[in-house]
Amino acid sequence: MGVSLESTSTRKRPLSPFLTVYRWQYTMALSILHRVTGCALSVGLLLFAYWLVAAASGPEAYATAHAFFAHPLLRVLLIGFSFAFFYHLLNGVRHMTWDTGHGLERKSARLSGWIVFLGAIVSTALFWLLIARHTGGAA
Amino acid sequence: MSLRSPIGRALGLGAAKEGVSHWWSQRVTSVALLLLGLWFVSSLLRMPTFQYEFVVAWIAVPLNAVLLLLLAGTLVYHSHLGVQVVVEDYVHHHGLKIITMLLLTFAHVAVAALAIFAVLRIAFGGGA
Numbered sequence: 665m666g667v668s669l670e671s672t673s674t675r676k677r678p679l680s681p682f683l684t685v686y687r688w689q690y691t692m693a694l695s696i697l698h699r700v701t702g703c704a705l706s707v708g709l710l711l712f713a714y715w716l717v718a719a720a721s722g723p724e725a726y727a728t729a730h731a732f733f734a735h736p737l738l739r740v741l742l743i744g745f746s747f748a749f750f751y752h753l754l755n756g757v758r759h760m761t762w763d764t765g766h767g768l769e770r771k772s773a774r775l776s777g778w779i780v781f782l783g784a785i786v787s788t789a790l791f792w793l794l795i796a797r798h799t800g801g802a803a
Numbered sequence: 804m805s806l807r808s809p810i811g812r813a814l815g816l817g818a819a820k821e822g823v824s825h826w827w828s829q830r831v832t833s834v835a836l837l838l839l840g841l842w843f844v845s846s847l848l849r850m851p852t853f854q855y856e857f858v859v860a861w862i863a864v865p866l867n868a869v870l871l872l873l874l875a876g877t878l879v880y881h882s883h884l885g886v887q888v889v890v891e892d893y894v895h896h897h898g899l900k901i902i903t904m905l906l907l908t909f910a911h912v913a914v915a916a917l918a919i920f921a922v923l924r925i926a927f928g929g930g931a
Contacts, residue, residue: 702885702889703886703889705882706886709878709882709914710914713875713921716871716921717918719855719858719859719921719925720922720924723855726855726858726859730853730855749840749844753837753840753841756833756836756837760833760834791848794848795847798850798851799850799851799852799853
């Protein structure tokens with residue numbers, strides 16, 4: 665009637681605030697890291713499948729995969745993937761705790777953030793230490 | 804006062820027409836992966852070697868084979884749910900979004916098929 669569509673639908677309205685308007689806090693970095701590690705693990709899934717397929721393809725294919733995984737560059741990558749795994753797992757527990765409505769206060773969210781981050785580093789170090797000890801470093 | 808239509812309120816599925824199913828599937832697979840992931844890590848730690856004969860024999864153990872199948876399937880499902888959210892957040896062009904998701908879906912199904920077939924082949928003794 666008296667209202668023109670122009671004025672209600674195409675006028676520039678303020679959008680919901682995005683990241684750029686907030687002061688940087690390390691809990692934001694941890695939140696983004698959850699997504700980054702998740703994406704990395706999606707790529708790591710290819711290596712997991714390759715390992716299984718190589719084992720199913722016979723000794724020669726497995727030997728090739730074995731040599732591939734033993735390459736120093738792959739070792740560094742695998743350490744990265746294992747960190748991503750432990751971080752995503754621990755932070756996933758943190759997220760699901762939030763889903764129950766607990767631990768959302770600033771103090772506990774920051775504390776759990778630190779626990780998760782340091783926990784992932786310790787888990788990664790412990791994992792490779794134990795792997796090296798079990799396999800005599802020859803994996 | 805709710806602005807939702809009576810039918811919308813009755814169905815409770817929201818604008819995306821699927822309610823909380825995506826979110827819920829993500830949590831269900833998260834809990835499953837917490838258990839399966841810890842099992843897999845502890846299994847790796849208990850392996851004395853990663854040589855061919857040992858690894859194949861380990862995969863062929865029925866319990867290990869079934870847990871590996873569950874792990875592979877759940878990982879792929881969870882990964883697909885995750886990358887879908889990322890694509891929806893960062894790929895703004897509608898056509899590009901659909902193509903990206905289509906390719907990622909194909910890739911996920913292919914990885915699942917490869918991993919599952921590999922475990923089954925070892926478990927049923929068809930390999931080597």
